[in-house]
Amino acid sequence: SQQGEEDPQALSIQEGENATMNCSYKTSINNLQWYRQNSGRGLVHLILIRSNEREKHSGRLRVTLDTSKKSSSLLITASRAADTASYFCAPAGLTGGGNKLTFGTGTQLKVEL
């Protein structure tokens, strides 16, 4: 399936450190989106990267995409306690018009003071 698979499943870092999460997928994509979910709350859209892009930035976030390896990474720089959440990648395959997002089980990030 197209489902994104995040790695690691859990990550614990100190405030101020950088956090890197990886995502792998299996088939060609139209785009790939990253989301954050705080405990018990809805998903917050972080960033979208298209299949013809290699890197995007948004504030403290940096996303890379390597379509040859079918992988993406999310880097959060200078992490804060408020970044504690689950992070999901959601690749959108070529079928479904780029709209069908398939989520993995996420990376649980804990940022400690």
Next chain:
Amino acid sequence: SAVISQKPSRDICQRGTSLTIQCQVDSQVTMMFWYRQQPGQSLTLIATANQGSEATYESGFVIDKFPISRPNLTFSTLTVSNMSPEDSSIYLCSVRTGTSYEQYFGPGTRLTVT
């Protein structure tokens, strides 16, 4: 982005009953979707809600179990029919605005079936 609200935010229902979940957006959107997030699992797309026509369901989901309506460009409902405890999940709607592929999610409806 868009402001998305869902009603109810949570509910506890008895098996065999049905629940209708509403999704309201503060602006017209091009597409609306319904997802399910079962406990401890990832999100799964149930269907695409099409305005004025039948929803497009993903494999494993059928209209008799999850009837969906979308009467206009800002509103959609998902009904979970003949519920069983296995339907206990968070149900989320998402929207796509304009020409961007970005999807924005509502806060979700937490459903518990006893």
